[in-house]
Amino acid sequence: MIIVKNLKRYYGTGETAVKALRGVSFEIKKGEFVAIVGASGSGKTTLLRILALLDDATEGEYTIRGLQVSSLPEAERSYYRLTQVGYIFQDYALINEMSAAENVYVLSMMEGKSKKESYETALEALDRVGLKGKHNRIPDELSGGEKQRVAIARAIAKKPDILFADEPCANLDTTNSRQVLDVFKELNEKYGQTIVMVTHESWHIEYVDRVITLEDGILISDERINEKEVNKK
Amino acid sequence: MINDIRVGALIASSSIKRGNKKTLMFIVFVLSLIFMNLVFLPSMIGGMMVLFTGYMQDYPFGDVVIEPSGDNTYINNADSVLQKVRAVEGVRAATKRLDVGASIEHKQNVVGVTVTGLLPTEEYEISRYPYIISEGDFLGDLSRDEIIIGAAIAGTSPVFGEIYDDLGEVRAGSLVEVTYSNGVKRTYKVKGIMEGTFELVDLNALVHYKEIEDVYGLEGSKATSVVVRVDKQGTEEQVQDKIREAGVNEQVFTWADKSETLIKQAMQSMGAIDAMSKFVSLIVGAALILIIIYINVLHRKKEIGILKAVGITPRSIVLSYAFLSMFYVSLGILAGLVLYLSLMLYFQANPVIFYETMEIRPVIDPMLLIQSMVTMLTLSVIAGTLPAWSVSKESILKAIWGR
Numbered sequence: 001m002i003i004v005k006n007l008k009r010y011y012g013t014g015e016t017a018v019k020a021l022r023g024v025s026f027e028i029k030k031g032e033f034v035a036i037v038g039a040s041g042s043g044k045t046t047l048l049r050i051l052a053l054l055d056d057a058t059e060g061e062y063t064i065r066g067l068q069v070s071s072l073p074e075a076e077r078s079y080y081r082l083t084q085v086g087y088i089f090q091d092y093a094l095i096n097e098m099s100a101a102e103n104v105y106v107l108s109m110m111e112g113k114s115k116k117e118s119y120e121t122a123l124e125a126l127d128r129v130g131l132k133g134k135h136n137r138i139p140d141e142l143s144g145g146e147k148q149r150v151a152i153a154r155a156i157a158k159k160p161d162i163l164f165a166d167e168p169c170a171n172l173d174t175t176n177s178r179q180v181l182d183v184f185k186e187l188n189e190k191y192g193q194t195i196v197m198v199t200h201e202s203w204h205i206e207y208v209d210r211v212i213t214l215e216d217g218i219l220i221s222d223e224r225i226n227e228k229e230v231n232k233k
Numbered sequence: 234m235i236n237d238i239r240v241g242a243l244i245a246s247s248s249i250k251r252g253n254k255k256t257l258m259f260i261v262f263v264l265s266l267i268f269m270n271l272v273f274l275p276s277m278i279g280g281m282m283v284l285f286t287g288y289m290q291d292y293p294f295g296d297v298v299i300e301p302s303g304d305n306t307y308i309n310n311a312d313s314v315l316q317k318v319r320a321v322e323g324v325r326a327a328t329k330r331l332d333v334g335a336s337i338e339h340k341q342n343v344v345g346v347t348v349t350g351l352l353p354t355e356e357y358e359i360s361r362y363p364y365i366i367s368e369g370d371f372l373g374d375l376s377r378d379e380i381i382i383g384a385a386i387a388g389t390s391p392v393f394g395e396i397y398d399d400l401g402e403v404r405a406g407s408l409v410e411v412t413y414s415n416g417v418k419r420t421y422k423v424k425g426i427m428e429g430t431f432e433l434v435d436l437n438a439l440v441h442y443k444e445i446e447d448v449y450g451l452e453g454s455k456a457t458s459v460v461v462r463v464d465k466q467g468t469e470e471q472v473q474d475k476i477r478e479a480g481v482n483e484q485v486f487t488w489a490d491k492s493e494t495l496i497k498q499a500m501q502s503m504g505a506i507d508a509m510s511k512f513v514s515l516i517v518g519a520a521l522i523l524i525i526i527y528i529n530v531l532h533r534k535k536e537i538g539i540l541k542a543v544g545i546t547p548r549s550i551v552l553s554y555a556f557l558s559m560f561y562v563s564l565g566i567l568a569g570l571v572l573y574l575s576l577m578l579y580f581q582a583n584p585v586i587f588y589e590t591m592e593i594r595p596v597i598d599p600m601l602l603i604q605s606m607v608t609m610l611t612l613s614v615i616a617g618t619l620p621a622w623s624v625s626k627e628s629i630l631k632a633i634w635g636r
């Protein structure tokens with residue numbers, strides 16, 4: 001589903017350039033739940049942002065379902081972000097002045113769905129992440145875990161090909177982290193959602209099928225943990 | 234595009250609904266002041282215009298004024314004109330006047346003036362001259378060696394004291410020598426000093442109509458103007474037409490016709506001030522709106538980045554700010570209107586008083602109000618979209634994470 005070839009990302013130019021990614025290649029299949037791990041500064045966030053079309057690679061190739069997305073013009077990338085790619089931020093990145101439901105359905109409206117349809121899609125997505133009955137609350141009235149689940153609902157409401165999450169539990173305690181990871185697990189197992197998640201915590205590994213490890217901008221290991229999942233597709 | 238508008242409206246409305254109410258109130262307050270600034274001074278200047286035109290009616294022109302046609306210096310048979318005019322329906326009173334140039338001398342001081350020859354008893358119905366004598370008395374029917382002098386030339390005016398040359402403390406009872414433009418000299422006793430707090434009056438002098446006739450050797454009831462007052466204000470133009478229909482072949486003007494040309498001259502500097510104040514207000518207003526919205530946009534830069542990151546089009550984001558600033562400005566205009574109208578009410582009841590007697594009541598000019606509203610709304614759209622547009626052009630990474 002995703003093919004990355006020799007991806008490089010340099011910040012700045014010349015001698016002082018920071019080489020955050022020095023040529024990373026891998027492939028992710030539909031239905032996989034992948035963790036990207038590595039020391040701080042190893043390039044995890046940089047990689048994920050490029051994959052989610054929030055940033056451009058300096059060099060290399062990136063295709064989603066055979067489409068060379070690295071060379072798309074901004075307007076099309078924007079549309080791709082809206083319809084195909086979900087991104088979950090470490091700090092939730094919700095719009096504080098919008099209710100949980102509005103945060104989710106603004107995207108469906110952007111896609112051109114009617115208000116009613118958008119609202120229903122939003123409620124369904126919130127339902128899926130276990131936030132039934134809390135759709136009218138604004139972010140300030142939700143716990144960290146709940147906020148992150150609203151963010152997940154926003155990301156999955158459009159039924160994206162791939163869901164990216166950059167340390168989604170970094171600001172959460174263990175209980176809230178588990179809630180979020182359980183949601184991921186369920187989305188992955190029940191709906192076959194492809195998920196790529198950056199994480200620091202070793203115990204998160206028990207939720208995933210595959211672990212990609214980065215070090216200094218280079219992929220140093222790619223382990224499959226759950227063989228059964230891999231064989232699925 | 235429709236989706237962009239819907240999403241823009243949703244973003245704007247939720248940010249209004251749940252945004253900080255204090256900030257909103259502050260923004261609206263500032264905008265209302267900008268609006269006030271745009272309309273208040275012009276209203277005051279408008280009030281001065283009204284005052285000025287009031288003077289035009291009360292002194293030189295009446296409601297309708299008849300002047301010699303063509304190159305003639307005089308209206309030839311003013312009495313027959315008066316007869317026709319007085320017969321016209323809607324005319325309350327009319328009189329003839331003779332304006333001539335002269336210089337007045339008193340104890341080595343000489344000043345140039347316009348001397349108006351008038352019929353004293355008729356003026357009570359026509360002008361306010363008889364009512365503004367601050368010292369002494371107005372002329373009577375037998376006043377042949379007497380003169381009324383404006384306060385500014387007498388040197389007693391509290392208003393124009395320092396501005397114009399004067400005769401140096403002329404009082405009622407003083408003797409002055411007048412040299413007319415044809416060289417004839419006459420000595421008059423000052424019967425009274427008139428004070429109208431208006432240059433055209435206070436720089437003038439009045440004598441009996443017969444005096445001018447005599448000095449210039451005029452016969453057959455000549456006049457430089459026939460001044461007409463109407464029964465009802467607002468009917469000047471009808472009366473003007475009727476006078477023409479009555480067979481008066483001289484030029485017939487309404488006070489407004491006359492004031493217009495006069496105002497164009499006399500109020501030119503005022504007009505320049507007015508235009509400048511409007512211009513400055515607009516620049517200041519535009520800058521303030523821009524700053525307010527810009528700060529607002531900067532404040533929500535991260536949000537703009539997030540919206541873009543999740544796939545909201547930059548166009549909807551820019552639109553949402555256009556809606557937002559239009560909303561702010563509409564509220565600001567509304568608040569400004571309330572403020573403005575209450576101030577107007579206040580000043581109607583308590584006019585600004587200049588020089589003790591000039592009461593200035595601001596006038597409300599609906600055209601100006603509409604113009605200001607449209608200007609502010611247009612500005613707000615520009616001021617709202619420009620900053621949002623520039624931020625929405627930034628890369629997502631920069632908007633969200635600042636680098």
Ligand SMILES: Nc1ncnc2c1ncn2[C@@H]1O[C@H](COP(=O)(O)OP(=O)(O)OP(=O)(O)O)[C@@H](O)[C@H]1O
Pocket residue numbers: 011012018019020038039040041042043044045046047636
């Ligand atoms: N905008 C930027 N400009 C310059 N250097 C950057 C920028 N963003 C990241 N870097 C550098 O690139 C390298 C990789 O950063 P990245 O954020 O991808 O690491 P990470 O693996 O996500 O780290 P962490 O676990 O701390 O989040 C680091 O050395 C970082 O300092």
Ligand SMILES: [Mg+2]
Pocket residue numbers: 044045046
């Ligand atoms: Mg990171």
